[in-house]
Amino acid sequence: MSFTRFRPTSHFIAPHSWSNDPCGAVYVPETKEYLFCYQWNPGTTEGGNSAWGMAKSKDLVTWTDCSPPITNGAAGSYDQKGVFSGSIVSRVIDGKTALFLFYTSVSRLPIHWSKEYLEGCESQSVAFSTDYGVSWHRYENNPLLSVPPKRELSTGWRDPFVSPWTTLSRFLGVDEATDYMMIASGERGRGSALHLYSSNNLLGWDLCSTILEVETNTPVSPTSSFIWGMNFECASFFNIGESNYILVGIEEDIPSTRHNRHLTLWLRGEFVLENGKPKFNILSHGMLDFGILYAIHIFRDAEGRLLQLGWADESANAKTIKQQGWAGCIAHPRELYEISKPIADSISEEDIWYVDEKAGRMTALGIRPAPQISQVRDSRTQIPLENFKSIRSKNYEIKTTFKKPTGTEEFTFNVRQSPNKEELTKIIFDLANSTISVDRSKSSLENLGSSFTEIGRFTLLPDEDLDIRLFVDNSIIEVYANDRFALTSRIYPSLESLGVDYDFGGFEEENVGFWCWEGLKDAWPTRREGSVESSAEDVTVDEKGVVQVMERPIVVV
Structure with a gap:
């Protein structure tokens, strides 16, 4: 089986080997480029000991590979076993733009909701770039956060998403420029949770609240067909006007029929105070993707539109994946927006619609291909x-x-x-x-x-x-x-x-x-020679016809 047999042409994909979560996308006005990072495990078609790969684009359609921004730390370090998913934010510091790359630093494996939580296995760290993503440097005082709120009862504590949340800041009566970090988590024997931290300088973080807690294997709402699973992953938040949204990945239990027992929901809600702490009260919800897409990541494009990325895992058998020498790609960027319609009585009870009887309107989260994707034609x-x-x-x-x-x-x-x-x-x-x-x-x-x-x-x-x-x-x-x-x-x-x-x-x-x-546009014009990817120079085929990927050290420039 050839390296290119099942390989997409017009989609974002790593040069070779295993790739999964999109985990850091940002538009850099100074260079008029998008930087886009993803989980990558060179040298194997299996996940696990992943770091970050990176590419750049002017248009979100055609891409150029960059040096990986950050890889596993030295033996004995806080991130020796992996640089897991996170997010990138841009800030002007002393008149100069700095990029902050937040990530989950992993020192021990394995990590899974079904396994005993290893003390110190996950922490939250940051790296910086002051040259628009060309080079990155770890913060000398990493990790920023070392201990999950539920400690040894945790089912996970990872994937920091960092952004202001203006509606929450107004609700709390604090500076609207306050940054929040959402970390997906869960508590063994109870259910999944989202922990929210706040900061005024992106380096010092305080626990604001556990903004959402749910009970394992209970319905998302009384009329919903979706069930809360065992742990949350890859959560993010945003507001559209005064409407508040959370996106969250759910790890389900074994009876699930979904691919890898994963699904991603969008939740619309309102803020309430409970013992003086903000909580998210769900008003409506829906699926971001009814198929294989998972590990959702959001960012703003050059025009301020809210765009969404997601990991399209393989559903091939293990032999097929091993033979082709790579695994995983990213679906086309999608725009998230709010739909508003006159109330339709016949479906007003469906969970995706938030019904405002006074205004005579019902609203839901809209999902469509990003407008840039029309350029692939x-x-x-x-x-x-x-x-x-x-x-x-x-x-x-x-x-x-x-x-x-x-x-x-x-x-x-x-x-x-x-x-x-x-x-x-x-x-x-x-x-x-x-x-x-x-x-x-x-x-x-x-x-x-x-x-x-x-x-x-x-x-x-x-x-x-x-x-x-x-x-x-x-x-x-x-x-x-x-x-x-x-x-x-x-x-x-x-x-x-x-x-x-x-x-x-x-x-x-x-x-x-x-x-x-x-004949949609080639997403990687600089990567290919004719019909063969130039990046396939690291790929060989053994005497049994199995694709072999050369494992090379990755050097950050």
């Missing part, structure tokens, strides 16, 4: 519906509007389809049952990857058109609907399955707006 390759079935490709975008559906229709797109249809992946929009799914039961005849059907709930509002965007990029599929639904999936066709098809169930095609762009 090549206008010369736009294909109309009448020619769509002639496509032979594994890299394209589909944009479709079904005008004035009755709400009883089922629309299906087949992608990565073999000529005789023995291998294909179905993307199904079932309006009658309010679901969108990716049926992978025939995606891989040789069972190279999961055949589990990924499915999410989606309900059209009265008199609403169905607006769809689909991205197919070799092994990754992204599905969006009406700017409030997302589902990311991974597939591993065994055959040269490049065909497409569709079935609109008799829906009048004159009521279908359709656009397709084939």
Whole structure:
């Protein structure tokens, strides 16, 4: 199996080896560039002893590799076993811009909610850059925080997200420039928790409150189908106007049917005081992605839009992953915003909608591809519906509007389809049952990857058109609907399955707006030589056909 067989073209991906969480994204006005960091474990297709990789971009579409900002510390140090996820903030100090890279410093492994918590295994640390991310230096007084609030009862204490939270500062009557650090955690025998710290200089941190505590294996709300799991990960916060949001990754218990027992929720809430400390009272909630996406990270683009990144893990079998010599990529950046609609009585009880009876409006968190992603298209390759079935490709975008559906229709797109249809992946929009799914039961005849059907709930509002965007990029599929639904999936066709098809169930095609762009832009133009990545110089194939990745020390410049 070749290094490039299932490798995406237009998505963000590490040069080789294991990669997972996006963990530090920031726009630097002085250089007009985005810096984007991610968890990376060179030399293996397995996770664990990870540090940070980094790349830069002018447009969030094409990328250039940078030297890793920070790697494991020396033997015996507070971060000898890993530099885990975190965030980057930019501040002007004495007239000069400084970047602060906050991370979880790991001194002992393993760390998992199901295992005994090792004393001192996790702490929170920071590194600085004063040359816009070219070089980084650890703070001499690291770690900033050394002991989790629940100590040996902790199920985890990691992934610091740092930012002001203006609505909380106003609620507390403190300076709106106050910075907060949210750390995902949990307490054994009780449930998951989010600890919030505050600072006025980014170096000295005080525990503000445990702003959210939930009980293990209880429903998120009385009507919700989602259950709180065993531990929180990769949490962040923001406000849109006066609306307060938290994003949080949930580690579920063994009975979960989700990929790696992970899911990510968005929570809208209000602040209340409990014993003088702020708490987050949940008012509505929803899934950020109904598929494989996890480890959500947020940042602001050059225009101030709130963008979201996420890790698209592999769902291939272990042999497939080992043979290809790499694992994991990042889904396209997505914009988060707030949707406001007139109250629709038929669905006003759904958990994603916050209903304001007085204003006659209901609101939810919107999710759509970041506007920059339209730049991946090549206008010369736009294909109309009448020619769509002639496509032979594994890299394209589909944009479709079904005008004035009755709400009883089922629309299906087949992608990565073999000529005789023995291998294909179905993307199904079932309006009658309010679901969108990716049926992978025939995606891989040789069972190279999961055949589990990924499915999410989606309900059209009265008199609403169905607006769809689909991205197919070799092994990754992204599905969006009406700017409030997302589902990311991974597939591993065994055959040269490049065909497409569709079935609109008799829906009048004159009521279908359709656009397709084939051959999306290469995300790594400086990394490739022809069709082979230049970064693959560290990759060889042994006598058994297994891809081997050369493990090299990473030097921070």
